Amino acid sequence: MKRVIVAITGASGAVYGIRALELLRRIADVETHAILTSSAHRTIAHETTHSVEDVRALADHLYHPRDIGAAVSSGSFRTAGMLVAPCSVKTLSGIANSYNDELVVRAADVCLKERRRVVLLLRETPLHAGHIDLMARATANGAIVMPPVPAFYALPQSIDDIVDQTVGRALELLDVVVPGIKRWDGSSVVPDET
Template structure:
């Protein structure tokens, strides 16, 4: 059983974290642990038709973002890794600087110190030098920076197609391969039947 932590922070793009939880829910061999920050709850309410409670219920377990003593705050609680989708600059800064004042950053810091993968779907544009320095610092600490950039070679027909492909690629960085992901073969897109 793989344990994946999915954090939703206050940046625009809550749909990425929600869709990750929906896709992971279909996997028999994955246990999910959700952390939704207060800013993430606000973004969910503004950008989607979900309530924060409905989003939390998509996970096998959810943790209070202020509970620094939650299971996911300890390295002895084994996880495959963590997806922060979307990742705000505030969260990026906390992770880059190991500023563990809340559970999202603490859980990411624990994953990094245990050499587990942490994928940050940073949602910010344009970027200034401080953002770039934070991304470099987080990368040097072991995080993977994956801005949710659409793959237009898949010829998406809807926003859902874009979100699904992007989330599937992010989950793949955590060794969770989603069936149906479209792959480039050098000349055309080929669906992966898993």
């Protein structure tokens, strides 16, 4: 059984974390461990039609964001890694600086020290120098910063298509293959430039 940690923070884009949990439920050999911050509750209510209870029910295991003693806070608890979707700048800052005052940052820090993958779907734009510095530091610590930028080569027809493609690619960074994700194969028609 592959264990994947999914954290949803208060940044805009709660749909990314929700969709990750939905997609992971379809994969038989994956066990999900979720953390929803208190700010995520507000964003879920504002941006989606899901209730917080519905989102909690998608996870196999749910942890309180202040429970520093949770299973996912220990390196001896083996996981495939962690997806923070969406990732707020506050969470990015905590991960970049190893400021482990809450479980999301502690779980990410544990994954990084154990050399497990941590994928951050950073939701902020535009960026100032401080944000860029935090992304560089988190990357130097081993995290993968992946802003949820649409992949238009997949020819999305809806917002759901964009979300699924982004989440699928993020999960593949944790070695979880999601069926149906479109990949560039180089076979598109190139227009004649004459």
